[in-house]
Amino acid sequence: MYLPRQQIAQLYTALLRTTHPSSPPLLILTALSVDALCAARILTALLKRDFIPHKVQPVSGYAELQKAGEEHVSTLRRDRGGEGGVVVCLGCGGAVELAEILGLGDGEDAGTAHPGEGHGVDVWVVDAHRSWNLENVFGSTVRAADDARRAGVAQGRLLETYHRSGRGGIIVWDDDDIGTQLQAEREAYFALRDMPEITEEDIMLEDAESDAEDGAEDEQEADHDLNAEPSSSQTRKRKADSQEPDFREDDENEMPRPRRRRRSNDGAPIPSSVGDYPTSAQPSSPGAAMPSSPPKLPSQRQLRKQLLKLRRKHEATLEKYYEQGSWLAEPVSSMLYSLASELGREDNELLWLAIVGIESVDHSPYNNRSDKANQPSTRSRVMDRSEQLKQVLRDEVRRLNPLPEADLRRSASQLANEADILTNARSPMDTSIRLSPEPRFLLIRHWSLYDSMLHSSYLATRLHVWNEQGRKRLNKLLAKMGISLQEAKKGYLHLDVDIKRNLRKKILRFAEQYNLDGLVPDESGDGAGWGSRRGWGFVRSWGWRGTMSAVDVGTIASAVLEVGPSIDATKGGTWAAQDMHFGRRDSGREPTYSARVRAGLPSPPHSSDSGLDEPAATAAHEAPDWTTRRFFAAYDTLSPSTSHPQQGLQALLTHISTAQLLARAILRTGSALIAKHQIRHLRSFRMGVVKEGPDVSMFCHPGALVKLAAWVAEAVAVLEAEKGAKGKQDEALVLGSLDEGRGVYVVVGLGGTHGGKGRFRSKAELREREERRKRREAEKKAKSAEKQRKQEERRRLQRERDAANGYVSSDDEDGDASDSTESASSDSDSESDASDAGDGAEEDAKRRKRQGRNRFGQAFQEVVEETAARVRIDSFEHSVVEVRKEDLAGFLEALSMKSVVG
Structure with a gap:
């Protein structure tokens, strides 16, 4: 069943009415993503205000989701002695049949304790992963007959x-x-649910039985003819009898008519009267009505064929939907903030959580949408879902964080001249959210300008920082901007005020020369005025304690989930951010991701080797629960607390080193893959493997590996664009990392959009765009000059006519004529701008059409079914798998023959 968006508050209100002190606590199953963490924070804040007991349980994959169903959900079933309850799945469960994985299906004992009442467990699914499992959307855990009687549910x-x-x-x-x-x-779903099961085999079997029966009847008739052969005298008598007319007295006043003998193979009915049919020699009278033959009804065999055809049509509709691939829809945190808004409980804290969650999804490598927020704006461009959400968030920021009276008195031009990257609060008690022109620099407030630019994937991949020439190009860019290396390597907060204030203008000045369009947003957003600020980011202050952007908060929380917390609470050790040997582990560092899970991979049903080792399974059973520890460490970074040393702002500042550590590892490993030409081109995608290096153990986590894959994919796309290779910029990428401890490869697949980080234009495209711009300007000038010439000609003719008639021309008329000339010129300018906008929108539409959805999940499943590769697919992101070390070659070979981009 699905709940329309406008009724989410109604469902929550119903929960409040039915909850009492003795009710079991509401169970929240949360995925390990920043978006899900923010949604859990919003939901728990609402539940605390309403005094509803709840419990948060993190799940990293389908195995833990099933385990949570066995340990927590199944105990709530009323038919098994429970009291019922509510389970909320945040960021997980939407792509699989939850009734089966949580143990809520109709088992053998279902309905025995309380017949007709069901299990009593409501499961709320709030997930951004698509495609949906339609059994969750349109079905239910009760039988179809009971669903028809359920009140308030229609299809x-x-x-x-x-x-x-x-x-x-x-x-x-x-x-x-x-x-x-x-x-x-x-x-299609409901048609298939109400349709009887029928296959081609049923029709073939029915045809075979029918043919067998017809053959048996023919044999019986033949045997009867052979056994009862008539004599010659009987045959002659039968012929003579058939030639004599056979009369029947139907009435005394009517002449008897010859009786019509029915042939054995004649399927027409025998008429009972003369008017039933006309004789062969006499035409029917004009007044007599022609006999109407009854419509021929389809046979059972034809009905079965029609039913089978309709069934195949509906099955093809559902199959087409599932084969689209995977993509991300509206973030979970946005849906939970909608609930808070419907309840009238939105505030700055919940708004900030929604902003962080939405920004984390927008910058996620799994996001297949094209990022046009920082591209040159056009008037006719239609905003996509991400831009619409951000525009609504900007309105919410203005509503809940009004500008001070001093700022309202300033003009828009003064605010534009003073606008720079916000780093300080307005006052010691300022906790407001503001808009800031955030550049695509990583952790710029908490790093030096040089390091922030160097570790920015957008800037690093376009300047080729993986080689010496790229580093020199970055140094040259800073030199042209008038910033020395010594000054750039200082912390951003300690930079000169003039450099920070004019940084955006200097970048915009040299952006086109270095092909860095979209590196920083415009001063006025989309040109619609200062109030729009499209492309600007969100910044929040905690008084004078610190100021952070939403992107930085999401980056830090994500790094905690993927690498681990900076401080080991059990041993008191820390991550050495200054240590260049990032693959080594000091005395206080937590075990790596590979040491956390030691269980072997399951095997396909046709594989002879089980792939399970008893010592490994024992080690996995005794391993600490690092998933829960990492989850709650990241969960604490999103806390509203400002005084607790391990929560809120203090936790964010502590874990900055973790995010910097991961960024250095990505730059170092990605540069090595590109410089050593280790990215190979296969039939349908590019492929690379991380086997050695100081950071190989860090990329055993799928989240860290997918960030590395996004960096590499963007770098390869830039190289292909510079070569002018059309059609190869958006190819998919498969990247694997060796986990030596478990003897497996963690493999991730990214679609052709590479996280929507923007499209790199080749030199030929830049020249073509520049020529097109110059051609339009020339045409605009020529058109304007032609209009002005026609206006002058009309004014001259008007003056001549006035002079001939004795009239004197007035200044007003000349002024009107000049105004019309100016309006004509402005109309020409607007037409040209609209033409430019139309061309840009057309390019975006073509580009979105070329970009397909990620089909790696379906391709992985097909390879597992066709080969004997031992593969484990457990992540909520279906484009992440684990493959046995010795099976990787065969797995990639079979995968190269699949279509991985929809």
């Missing part, structure tokens, strides 16, 4: 009359996509 949609009946079921929160984009899938 899987919860109506306004719906109320919690205690039966339980899966409830998916709709972000307006299900009701508007899945009409065909909904029709």
Whole structure:
């Protein structure tokens, strides 16, 4: 079942009415992502205000999700002695059948304790992963016959009359996509549910049985003819009888008519009267009506064929939906903030959590949407979902954080001249959220300008910083901007005030020369005025304690999930951020990701080797729960607390070194892969493997590996664009990392969009765009000159006519004529701008059409079914797998034959 967006507050209100002190705590199953963490923070804040007991349980994959179902969810079932309850899945579960994985299906003992009541567990699914599992969206855990009697449900949609009946079921929160984009899938789903099972084999079997019966009848008739052969005299008598007319007295006043003998193979009915059919020699009278033959009804075999054809059509509709691949929809934190807004409980704290979650999804490598927020703006461009969300967030920031009266008195030009990267609060008690023109520099407030630019994937890949020439190019850019290396290597907060204030203008001055369009946003956003600020980022202050951007907060929290907390609470050790040997572990560093999970990989059903080692399974059983520890360490960074040393702002400042550590490892490993030409081109994607180096153990975590893959994919796309290779800039990438401890490769696959980080234009494209711009300017000038010439000619003719008639021309008329000339010129300018905008929108539309969705999840499943490779697919991101070390070659060979981009 799915819940329309406008009814999410109604469902929460129903929870409040049905919750009492003795109710079991609400269970929150949260994925290990920044978006899910922010959503969990928003939900727990609402639950605390309403005094609803709850419990947060992190799950890293489907194995832990199933384990949580066995340990926590199954105990709530009423048919097994539980009291029922509510389970909320944040960022997980939308792509699989939750009723099965959580143990809520109709088992053998279902309904025995309380017949007709169901299990009593409501599962709320709030997930941004697409595609949906349609069984969760349109189905339920109860039988179809019971679903028809459920009050307030129509074809899987919860109506306004719906109320919690205690039966339980899966409830998916709709972000307006299900009701508007899945009409065909909904029709196909319910048609298949109500349709009897039938296959081609059933029809073939029925045809075979029919043919066998016909053959048996023919044999019986032949045997009867052979056994009862008539004599010659009987045959002659039968012929004579057939030639004599056979009369029947139907009435005394009517003449008897010859009786029509029916042939054995004649399928037409025998008429009973003369008017049933005309004789062959006499035409029917004009007044007599022609006999109407009854319509021929289809046979059972034809009906079965039609039913099978309709079934295959609906199955093809669902299969087409599932084969689209994977993509990300509206973030989970945005949906939870919508709930808070519907309840009238939005505040600055919840708004900040929603901003951090949305920014983390927008900068995620899994995000297949093209990022046009920082591209040159056009008037006719239609905002995509990400831009719409950010525009709404900017309005929320202005509403909940009004500008001081002193800033309101300033003009827009003064604010534009003074606008720079915000680093300080307005006052010691200032905790407001503000808009800031954030450049694409990594952790710029907490690093030096040089390091921030060097570790920015957008800037580093376009300047080729993986070699010496690229480093020199970066130094030359700083020199042209008037910033010395000594000054650039200082902390950004300690830079000269003039450098910080004019940094954006200097970057914009040399952006086109270095092909860095979109590195920083414009001063006025999309040109619509100072109030729009499209492309600007969000910054929050905690008084004079510190100021951080939403992107930096998401980067730090993500690094904690992927690398681990900076401080080991059990041993008191720290990560050595200054140590260049990042692959080594000091006495206080936590075990690596490879040491955290020691279980062997499961094998396909047709594999002879089980792939499980008993010592490894024992080690995995005794390993600490690093998943929970990392989750709550990142969870504490999003706390509103400002005084606790391990929560809130203090935790963020402590874990900055973790994010810097991961950024250095990505730059070092990615540079080695590019410089050593270790990225190879296969049939349908590029492929690279990280086998050695000081950071190989760090990239055993899928989250860190996918960030490295995004960096490498962007660098390769830049190289291909510079070569002018059309069609190769958006190719998919497969990157693997060796986990020597477990003897497996962690493999991730990215689609052709590479996280939507922007498109690099080749030199030929830049020249073509410049020539097109000059040609349009020339045409505009020529058109304006022609219009002005025509206006002058009309004024001259008007003056001649006035002089001939004795009139004197007035200055007003001349002024009107000049005004019309200026308006004509402005119209020409607007037409040219609209033309430019139309061309830009057309390019964006073509580009979005070329960009496909990530189909690595389907391709991985197909390879597992076709080969004997031992593969483990456990991540909520279906483009992440683990492959046995000895099976990698065969796995990649089979994968190269698959279509990995939709």
